[in-house]
Amino acid sequence: MESPARYAFMFERAVPGYEPDKDLRFQARCASYDLLARRVRPAVPPGTxxxxxxxxxxxxxxxxxxxxxHRARTPPPGWFLQPGDDSYDRIFRDGITAILAGLRA
Incomplete structure (x- = not known):
């Protein structure tokens, strides 16, 4: 939320044709995705x-x-989330909880 441009750069291929250095991508993965996998491991069945x-x-x-x-624009009429930190925090927490509960099932 503090840096939408960084998020776009990381995930949306904001610079056409740019391919980051393989070692840099590996380091970024270790600092983010691999960390997430370590944090998820206790909440899911072994091997998953x-x-x-x-x-x-x-x-x-x-x-x-x-x-x-939605923060950059007006959400569509009747959208189930009302703009605001509480609404976004709640749906984020509910989404992650649902995924982890489903993996444990």
């Missing part, structure tokens, strides 16, 4: 941490993308 981390990562990505879009 990589899958769980991927599902949490994609859920977070989708929720954050929608929040950034």
């Amino acid at each position: 941490a990589a899958r769980g981390a991927y599902l949490v990562w994609t859920t977070m990505h989708g929720l954050i993308s929608l929040e950034l879009t």
